[in-house]
Amino acid sequence: MERGMSINTVVIGSRHSGTSTLFSILDVLASVGRDWEMLHGLPMQVPLFSASLRTVDGAPYWDVNGRKITPDAMLGEAPEPDVIIVSDLHIDPNAGLPEDLRPVADWIAAAHARGAIVTSVCSGSVLLGAAGLLDGEEATTHWGYADMLGRDFPEVKVCRERILVPAGDGHRVVTAGGASAWADLMLYLIGRLAGAEEARRVAKIYLIDPHLDGQLSYASLTSGRQHQDQLIADAQVWAAKHYDSPSPVSAMADQCGMTERGFHRRFKKATGQAPADYVQTLRVEEAKQLLETTAAPIDEISAEVGYSEPSSFRSAFRKRVGISASAYRKKWRALAPVAN
Template sequence: MSIKTTVIGSPLAGTSVLFCILDVLASVGRDWEMLHGLPAQVPVFDVSLRTADGAPYWDVNGRKITPDAMLDEGPEADLVIVPDMHFDPNGGFPDAYRRMADWIAAAHARGAIVTSVCSGAVLLGAAGLLDGKEATTHWGYADMLGRAFPDVKVCRERILVPAGEGHRVVTAGGVSAWADLMLYLIARYAGTDEARRIAKLYLIDPHSEGQLTYASLTTGRSHDDQLIADVQVWAARNYDAPSPVAAMAEHAQMTERGFLRRFKKATGQAPTDYIRTLRVEEAKQLLETTAMAVEDISAEVGYSEPSSFRAAFRKRVGVSASAYRRKWQALAPIRT
């Protein structure tokens, strides 16, 4: 019996992830067999694209999308997948999507497994399915998820987080984590051998290193404290100073103790963490674009001891500086 699977579309949903999910799930039990001259299997997933009203819509990329049905039409879903949603990461949950969140909550209450990709986790948060649970989302939406739903334990470094009793809620990290979620669901419903076959068919590599290697570390939350904003601009040019936090306080013409409180209130970070983040972010740029030795980069961004730099880099990025360089310099144009 096929798994009744609803993929939720909306004007805020991206195009590629939506259709990649539909394509990959439809291929399970079919495409590998076709390539090897074997009879097709009974479809594992009965997949449909659905929206709140079932009407065609223009998505965020200007593509006209025609869904298969509306959410309330039968049959009831066994599996719900929410793709990436282009919410404003500096805003709250939009009221226009409350009905959709309620539908997701009701589907879960009936027994459906509910999953999300990237910022789709915000919709699961609005449905109340992440309260008291671990969850992940795109690194650019981690602050929004935590701010809007403070009972959620946001694991911004992770690619895939199954949570709750029976792992009936599953969140995936950035946009390309749709592939990790698909392999997880295929393994769960059709077995690990089938998941491996699909991975080989689509040339999918799971993001085993997590998503910190992709994250921009300096996407701090927005605030209205102009004095602290001015200090942040100053720090971006002077993060390599020997005593940067004391210098920041001096630049703000405040006592160091008062500055620490005010900076953390505005940014959500202690000044020391902020400076380390700036240093590591600059180191990432140097690793991506230059051939400088790691020890020289360490000194360039303000570390007197390379071992301290290596530890700080691995903590914030999830891999060593050398591994980070290999990963991203592989994207450099091939010269012949």
């Protein structure tokens, strides 16, 4: 964009949206060309982003946190948006898209067809899926909504490990991961539309560091999909207590009175995972907890969660978490209370 041109940006609100992400986005966009200049005694720039909070009807609403929010306008009001940002949606990941969001999805699809860049933060990606903008494309979302995105929109290539995924013709669709990935999205949009220097200035003002390691190190690996197969549910309960046993998959099949091949097929149909992968997930999740809360050596943790070879544990951990076990411990032990 040329200097002096205002980038009309619509941030979409709804009763399903949180408070902080919406207003953090609005605050950051308003600061571009203003706050750095103010801090350095430089002339103020023409605002680079003209951002508004809009809803279907423009009426005040109570958000999911019980805050009364007054939008700036209705979705259909002028001017046409150059950029659309869908914030996080607090919806049930085991249910479909709420009906009151269907008109929003239709509006997004029409705006994109007219040339708008459409973006989402966190679970807001499911609204882009409903708008048909992610079919055949890569996309990311909050790790807790990755299964929903893949289930409800099977043509989407879900990249649950990534923080930011530009996609589509001209990269006019951009999805960002968990709720705090709003900051990564802001730096990306500001750098793309206002220049890298503006993005660096905003990062310095707000002390923003991009999530370069992705979001796997934040994810709960055992937030799998729900199912109604009681036999498999009982096997999962058994596995949660005996994941460290030498041959847990064979033991689960025996518990169910099935052949391993038949058990494998039924388990994967119910859970979406092969039983061996499920056991590995349980082991790594327990290892994460031990790394966060104890000072036990990593090789000792490896043996405790069922790995006979530390190298196998380290490989499985990195594959599922995205970083090494030692890096994970350093990351999360930093939050431990400081001893007096």
